[in-house]
Amino acid sequence: MKSTLLTLSVCFCLWIAEPRSRADIIVMKSGQRIEGEVLKVQKDTLFVDVGVDVIRIPVTQIQERITQEPVKEEARTTDSGVFLTADLPERTVKELVAKFGEAVVLIETPDGLGSGFIINDRGYCVTNYHVVEAQTRVAVTIFHRNENGDFERRSVRDVRILALNPYFDFALLEIPQQENLTFRPVYIADDDSHREGDSVFAIGSPLGLERSVSEGIVSTRNRNMNGIVYIQTTAQINPGNSGGPLFNDKGQVVGVINMKLSFGEGLGFAIPVSYLKHFLRNRDAFAFDRTNPNTGYHYLEPPRRTNPKPPGEVAGEKINPEK
Helix, strand or coil, X not given: CHHXXXXXXXXXXXXXXXXXXXXXXXXXXXXXXXXXXXXXXXCCEEEEECCCCEEEEEHHHXXXXXXXXXXXXXXXXXXXXXXXXXXXXXXXHHHHHXXXXXXXXXXXXXXXXXXXXXXXXXXXXXXXXXXXXXXXXXXXXXXXXXXXXXEEEEEECCCEEEEEECCCCEEEEECCCCCCCCCCCCEECCCCCCCCCCEEEEEECHHHCCCEEEEEEEEEEEEEECCEEXXXXXXXXXXXXXXXXXXXXXXXXXXXXXXXXXXXXXXXXXXXXXXXXXXXXXXXXXXXXXXXXXXXXXXXXXXXXXXXXXXXXXXXXXXXXXX
């Protein structure tokens, strides 16, 4: 124990001499305070880099974990300028839900509901095509934290459909800017950053149960179904989760949830973000066209003649034209 404390004190001095861009303060139940960068979070253990060594801290001995954000955490914007990516640290699911939960929204149409997530501060929102298929009236419910830290429901009407891709089951929406409301976007993971066994979790509204969280792992990272590669996950997926994000243990979106196998549990599927990025970067090619008869506007057929015979025939006799 003495050698451990000595190592920690030496590392603490080194940490002061060379400040980190980000550090966490671990307050132990014994009263000790450990400062360092949390490298990995497991169910019962934290791995903390304290300078010259990485120590393991049992979760049962931790009184409090205080996360110090870097002075300036920059998320690099992609070339398209539509979505964000960032190198984020691993955190617990509880911390990630608190950080990114506001980005997940409930999407409602006259025919049903689904989930979606905000990808930039302009209100761009991703969901599944089948959630808004053949619809023109779309509403979004945002769960916004007020000054007291409590969630408030903000229902937004007149949501615009910007782009649709039926083949990959993507839809891009635009939520109108709202007074006293700042959009909290998610970060998109790098392509193929997930592996079998990685921890993932979903946030959505299964069966209309808002802000539900389910946790699991990546069962298979490249399940082929009808020519499209999906992420298979054990995270619980149900109707209403469609269009919601599948997060990794850093809070980055690795997939868009779109289906589950019936008569089975733990068999959910998400579309990898590699397909999503292609859709967003080429969104002009998939732009929503209101003149298309498949966009939700129903056109009445013109009236048909009850008598199939030509106008010049009456009761089977031809009318001789005047000479």
